[in-house]
Amino acid sequence: MENFSKLLKFLRNPHRKKIEQLKVRYQELDDLSNVAVEIEDATAYKSLQKEMREVFFDYLTAVVVDSVYKLVPHVLIIWVISLKWQSITVPIVNWQVNILAAYLLSYLIINVSQLLSNPIKSGLSKIGFPGFSRSSVVNKI
Structure with missing residues (x-):
């Protein structure tokens, strides 16, 4: 292992x-x-x-x-996906979007959300938002 x-x-x-x-x-x-x-x-x-x-x-x-x-x-993933689907349709507005653009946009959204999630969680824990409260356990070295 x-x-x-x-x-x-x-x-x-x-x-x-x-x-x-x-x-x-x-x-x-x-x-x-x-x-x-x-x-x-x-x-x-x-x-x-x-x-x-x-x-x-x-x-x-x-x-x-x-x-x-x-x-x-990422290039391999886009290639494999594009073998099956050349484009996808956005459901609400019925736009045809190339799979490369959709993949890049989803990758960007995921990375930005990961970057922003920690500051948002720490901000919510500081104001005492339910579910984001700080732990009462203190780590001692």
Whole structure:
């Protein structure tokens, strides 16, 4: 079961570790570059800037590959759905909507609702709205 969990985490975000390592390395190089400026060592500064550019482009490459990796399942879902239905009809107004537009709109609505749900729930719990009250249990460390 633990191996399945690790596999699922990897499939969800396979480039996370590499991106984090590149971020840390870039930050280290930036700090070293600032030290080189403070001690006025021009050759060390130039060398660090060159390495920073290389790390930055590796970071950008990893981010782009990760973005494409996250986009592929959505393209496959749209393709499979479009094999069955080319367009859908909105019931109230009888509009024909392309399946791509419908999928993108539903994806956008789901993500925006997830972003807004936590602030709304916390706001309702602060004013004491029934069903959204705060827990009386306090977690002690």
